[in-house]
Amino acid sequence: MTPLAGPREWPAPPSNRDRAFRAVGGALAGALAVAFVAVAAALVNHARGPTPHELALFGGTLIAAGMATVAAAPIALGVALYVVDLGPSRGRRPVAAIVELMTVVPPVVYGLWGAVAISPRVDAACASWLSAWSDAERARVAGLVSAAVMLTLMIAPTVASQAAQVLRAAPPGAREAATGLGGTRWDIFLHVILPRTRWGLLGAVALGLGRAMGEGVAVALATGCVGQDARAPLTAAGAMVNGLETARASGDWRSLGALGLGLFVMTLASNMIGRALVDRVRNARRPGT
Amino acid sequence: MTSALIRRRRTVDAVARGAAAACVVLLLAPTAIALTALVTEGARGIVGAGGWSVVRACAGTLMLAGIASAVAIPLGVGGGLYINEYRGGTLARAGRWAAGALSEVPAVVIGLAVHALLVAAVGRFSFLWGAAALALMIAPTMAHTTADAARSVPESVREAAIALGASRWRTTLFVVSRVVHARVARAAWITAARAAGATAPLLFMTEARDWPRQLTSGDDALPLQVFDAASRPDARAGAWAAALVLVTVAGVMSYFARRAATPRGHT
Incomplete structure (x- = not known):
């Protein structure tokens, strides 16, 4: 029928x-x-064609967002697993609620905290560990690392909540059947849930990457790109926030346009891939429902 | 023999559970530290410096988010319903694609685009254009979520409406949207909370102010206040105060989101 x-x-x-x-x-x-x-x-x-300086900024975006994604992905997937499958039943709901609350904390607040707590510590650590490096190199590394640490904390809740949605979308019958066969929670995840959801989980990570690449205000604040003694920006989105005043004063918006267009394309690619993968698992038409 | 296998599997399971719990601790510990700093420093800042200006910025933020939501949420929900209920048509397909693409555009890029489209072309209405930029962030997300939710409504529900003689618009407006109501309301609160905290689009709209802007300037919003004060090391107390209020506003909105997601009574 x-x-x-x-x-x-x-x-x-x-x-x-x-x-x-x-x-x-x-x-x-x-x-x-x-x-x-x-x-x-x-x-x-x-936009106009990007200058070498702007290309370097896109490189910085890829490095900082890439480091953040690599660091955030395992943590976020662990949290998602805890919330859906592995956590004790009393712990799941509160953790899920807190993670959801963390996704609405505004970027400026992360930026403020990064400027106060993360960036000075990373600077100090770099100063003691990388004392042989030149000042410019050290500042660049310190900036990228503090941006990456802050982005890790910012995107982990997003990735976790998307990954949890993917895991929840796994067919309930499969989970019940595996339980009936005597599988432990981990067995069930590894052999039953993971094969059905791995692309969706990858999509959740890709969404996190897209968000990390597009984050401007928090990166600019945490790496000291705004204010009196502003440092040179390291990522494209940070440079857009930093270059705002210059563009406004000179009336020349083409540099910002080039950065904005590049970011638009980069985040669009990452997010569309991520969305497609996540939605494919979440909206899968299941027989019998 | 078998018991060794079972024991091994139990051990692996325990290790996995422990690792997942460790991930939770790893994520929540920095957040707890940041939250403690936010509350203590913010309370000190509110008591010390920033009383009146924080209140006004809070009103500004609520107005910005309110205007943007009032325009963008109906637009997005209506568009989302159309995208799903009339799927297959060209317009619906284009709308679905555009909503998916626009809903994840970075806030700085939205700011730049709205600046190019409205501020540079039409003129300076920083407050309204700020709301327009926030609306551009809200509407696509709402359309995407609504279409997603409507898609999960079983076809049999629509068939039941047909059997009762309901017309198509009635079915969409009074049957499908009833079913998706809780999910859409939750998404609306979450999206509005995120828009209330968005800083980058507003930075593009407030034209030609001194850098760094004064703490007490017209059409202020909480995110702007946090941003300005955070970029000046001598104004950090004000930044913490505004940040605490901002996080409270976002937290209250996400509480409403949770409440909206748990339907009471009949649905």
Whole structure:
């Protein structure tokens, strides 16, 4: 028996109200498409070819976001596993609630904390460990590392909550069947859940990478790119926040445009891949539901 | 023989559980330290310096997030319902793609684009344009979440509505949206909380102020206040005070999100 294959085959002819309703909804969906085109067009209009300095900033973005993602992924996946499968049943709900709360903490607050607590410590550590390096090199390494530490803390809750959604979407029957066969929680995860969700988990990590690459305000604050004795920015998003005043004073927005367009493309690629992978697991049509 | 295998599996399981718990500690410990710093320093800052300006910035933030949400949440939810209920059409497919793409655009990039589109082209209305930028962050996310939620509504629910003689618009507006209501309301609160804390778009909208801006300037918002004060080491107390209020606002909104997600009574 084939079910109705979606609303396109609505059995009754549309009334006038149906037509009006559809027109309004279509206008809203169209507005989203127009907004996307407008954003992309505005960025392309403002941009010019990137200079070597801007290319170096994109390199910095990749390094800092990459380090943060590598550090955050295992922690976040561990937290997701705790929340869905491995944690004691009393611990799961509070941890899930706290992780969810952490995803709405504003980036500026992380930036403030990074500027006060993370960045000075990383600077001091680099000063003692890398004393043979030149000052410029050391400052660059210290900046990238403190950005990476802060980004790790910022994206870990996001990755954890996305990964938990992926794990929850695994077919419940499979979990029950494996329990019935006497599997431990870890057995069940490793042999039953993981094979069904690994691409989705990878997608959650990719979403975290995209968020880390696009984070500007927190990175700029934590690595000291704003204020009186501003340091040179290290990532593209940080440079956009840092270059705002110069662009405003000179009226030349093309450098920001180049950075913005590059970031737009980088984060779009990472996020679209991540979204597609996560949604494929979450929206999988399961027989019997 | 078998018992050795079982024992080994139990050991591995215990190690895995321990590792997962260690990950939780590893994530929550820095957060607890940061939260302690935020509360103690913030309380000191509120008592010391920043009374009135924090209150005004808080009102500014609530107004910005309120205007943006009032515009963007209905727009996003309506668009999301259309995207799912009329899926298969070109417009729905384009809308779905655009919503997915726009919902994860970095805040700095949104700020730059809105600056190029509105501030440079139309003129300076920093407050309204700030709300427009936040709306541009909220609407795509809401559309994406709504479409996702509507997709998980079983087709049999729509068929039941058809069997009762409901027209298509009634089915969408009074059946499908009822089913997805809790999920959408939760997403709305979370998204609004995130928009209330967004700083980068607002930085682009407040035109031509001195750098660093004064703590007491017009159309202020909490994130801006945190940002300004954080970039000046001598104003850190004010930064902590504003940050504490900002986190409280976001926390209250995410509490509403949790409450909205647990339906009471009939649904």
